[in-house]
Amino acid sequence: MKILVVVSHPDLDNSVVNKRWIEELKKEDDIKIRNLDEFYPDRDIDIEVEKKYLEEAERVVFQFPFYWYSMPGIMRDYFDKVLEFKWAYGPNGDALKGKEFLVAVSVGAPQYSYQGGSYNNFTITELLRPLEATANAIQMIYLPYFAVFDTPRLKEEQVNESAKNYIAHIKNEDLNHRKVLERLKKANQASSFVDL
16 A cells, blocks of 8 residues: 655654654655645645655644644645646545544643543544545545654653654555455355355
8 A cells, every 4th residue: 555644743853752753654664654734834725746755645644743733834735736626626626535644643631632522622534524524525435543642751662662653554554444344245245155
């Protein structure tokens, strides 16, 4: 599977989790990384180049630190500029149709704070709804997100474990329930022929 990871972190040098995740991603031959802050420090995104990377990918991962319940500014610019009308959506806008869309976030607050009645009051699933709606609008298949919580308090071994879990998550083909169902259907058909 061809995986593209689009990364944004405004202060990657001082990051612990995202920096470690990128180190782990670089070990994977089948994963391409587009670090928006590195490639576009002036935020002047090359739309055509980014479209080509998206077109080549089967699964696209959007990796960023989750703050103010959203994504960093350059990631927002990427969505606004690259996912163009008549290309990603609208009339004849089906360039990304059927590709997989996955969000990977590092979260500073503890997981328990993302629920009704706690200080963030909403779950991560609820707060990621705009991205899920975006995936739907551009006809991509929205997959279960990956998140690591309480990042400022993680120990080194926890950060390393999160990096391994991250790679395993984004490479897991079973995240796409459609593929799982198709595989089960084929297996069921093959076994029914054997029974004859």
